[in-house]
Amino acid sequence: MSILKRIQAGGEAPVDNSQRDGASAAQNVPARRIAMPTQPQMQSAYADLKNRVQAKLLAGLDPTMDVSRTNEVRRTIQELFEQILNEENIVLSRPERARLFEQIAAEILGFGPLQPLLEDDTITEIMVNGAKNIYVERRGKIARVPLTFESNEHVMRIIERIVSPLGRRVDESSPYVDARLPDGSRVNAVIPPISLVGPVITIRKFARNPITVDQMIQFGSITPEAVQFLDACVKARLNIVISGGTGSGKTTLLNVLSGFIPADERILTIENAAELQLRQEHVVTLESRPMNIEGKGEITIRALVVNALRMRPDRIIVGEIRDEAALDMLQAMNTGHDGSMTTCHSNSPRDTLARLETMTMMAGMELPIRAIREQIASAINLVIHQERMRDGTRKVTNITEVTGMEGEVITMTDIFVFEQQGMENGKVIGRLRPTGLRPKFMDRIEDAGIHLPITVFGAGRR
Numbered sequence: 467m468s469i470l471k472r473i474q475a476g477g478e479a480p481v482d483n484s485q486r487d488g489a490s491a492a493q494n495v496p497a498r499r500i501a502m503p504t505q506p507q508m509q510s511a512y513a514d515l516k517n518r519v520q521a522k523l524l525a526g527l528d529p530t531m532d533v534s535r536t537n538e539v540r541r542t543i544q545e546l547f548e549q550i551l552n553e554e555n556i557v558l559s560r561p562e563r564a565r566l567f568e569q570i571a572a573e574i575l576g577f578g579p580l581q582p583l584l585e586d587d588t589i590t591e592i593m594v595n596g597a598k599n600i601y602v603e604r605r606g607k608i609a610r611v612p613l614t615f616e617s618n619e620h621v622m623r624i625i626e627r628i629v630s631p632l633g634r635r636v637d638e639s640s641p642y643v644d645a646r647l648p649d650g651s652r653v654n655a656v657i658p659p660i661s662l663v664g665p666v667i668t669i670r671k672f673a674r675n676p677i678t679v680d681q682m683i684q685f686g687s688i689t690p691e692a693v694q695f696l697d698a699c700v701k702a703r704l705n706i707v708i709s710g711g712t713g714s715g716k717t718t719l720l721n722v723l724s725g726f727i728p729a730d731e732r733i734l735t736i737e738n739a740a741e742l743q744l745r746q747e748h749v750v751t752l753e754s755r756p757m758n759i760e761g762k763g764e765i766t767i768r769a770l771v772v773n774a775l776r777m778r779p780d781r782i783i784v785g786e787i788r789d790e791a792a793l794d795m796l797q798a799m800n801t802g803h804d805g806s807m808t809t810c811h812s813n814s815p816r817d818t819l820a821r822l823e824t825m826t827m828m829a830g831m832e833l834p835i836r837a838i839r840e841q842i843a844s845a846i847n848l849v850i851h852q853e854r855m856r857d858g859t860r861k862v863t864n865i866t867e868v869t870g871m872e873g874e875v876i877t878m879t880d881i882f883v884f885e886q887q888g889m890e891n892g893k894v895i896g897r898l899r900p901t902g903l904r905p906k907f908m909d910r911i912e913d914a915g916i917h918l919p920i921t922v923f924g925a926g927r928r
Contacts, residue, residue: 691922710812768829789825843877850864851863864882882899883898
């Protein structure tokens with residue numbers, strides 16, 4: 467009988483009436499009732515066993531071992547694990563043994579209870595709300611999973627394992643941090659005293675194989691005509707802002723659009739936590755840095771944008787504009803760095819320009835509103851807006867040209883608009899359709915030697 471089954475049996479075997487002598491049988495002495503352990507007791511016993519084996523395993527491992535050589539280290543851990551179980555006469559069934567080993571290996575080589583979730587390709591987001599509440603997002607829907615950490619201290623150990631290799635820290639003086647996993651997945655961690663539910667981890671997972679244009683078309687996120695148009699816009703070096711709400715797929719779309727950039731151009735990417743997965747060879751990746759424990763050494767997105775102008779870029783791609791760096795990004799777009807791209811949180815294309823205006827004012831330059839709007843109208847050619855729909859799917863809902871100024875107002879023209887036709891079996895039914903209007907920058911596309919068929923804009927269709 468395995469050790470866990472013995473725990474379930476309460477530690478003693480029930481009395482066998484057939485073994486009693488005749489006198490005892492005559493007295494009809496009832497069998498003693500055994501109290502079954504509760505679920506918390508079962509979990510505590512298993513946790514104690516896991517911690518004991520894990521402690522012995524860590525004590526037996528060579529501290530100088532290169533854990534980056536995962537397969538070799540895993541074999542060593544497996545050998546030590548089997549040796550410890552044999553030495554302590556711990557009897558486990560095959561499934562129990564495999565489960566215990568995987569959990570211990572995840573603690574040593576991976577990220578504890580999060581490891582199986584990180585390896586599940588159907589999960590796009592992981593949300594840890596304290597030690598006992600873990601949620602995931604699958605196909606745009608959030609659900610709780612039956613996994614937990616042992617304690618808040620266990621969650622803190624995993625957070626430290628994530629941020630330490632990046633030279634970042636999280637403690638009471640700096641209780642939140644942005645980081646990334648080795649595969650590029652974005653991580654945000656918030657700890658007490660800011661969080662009142664214990665340490666909180668939010669992981670935006672990266673697909674092992676980045677989503678392609680064909681997949682976006684297949685998912686219904688965008689149409690072939692819109693892709694053809696955006697391909698031409700990128701190659702013609704138009705400045706593009708991708709907007710949308712949290713989790714709407716902005717970075718995914720930025721990755722796809724960056725794939726249209728010719729391979730002979732020098733690209734600089736600037737991000738808080740490096741997420742972009744550009745396939746070109748000539749790419750320089752810059753990452754901002756928070757201040758150290760002494761309150762020094764901070765490198766902001768704004769400082770990196772300014773520095774990027776001295777690095778002879780053909781294109782500047784900023785992962786996300788969220789503060790006064792907007793002013794420097796607009797300046798870069800207006801000073802010969804055409805073809806630059808960035809993302810921005812907003813509710814609509816019009817709101818995108820309003821947010822850029824507000825963030826530019828945060829730079830403290832006391833520029834007149836009209837001057838800021840003229841900078842925006844001159845710098846940005848196209849706003850692509852993306853939304854996460856009610857059914858969890860992500861769709862491009864607007865491709866909008868910034869046409870210029872009329873009085874004090876920036877004018878915009880929709881080139882493509884998503885038309886929702888209804889819901890069917892819980893799914894949003896609709897399509898991104900051309901409005902029939904040709905953008906004013908068509909001459910720039912044609913000057914680049916690109917000739918789009920009129921059907922892209924809806925002409926000649928029935």
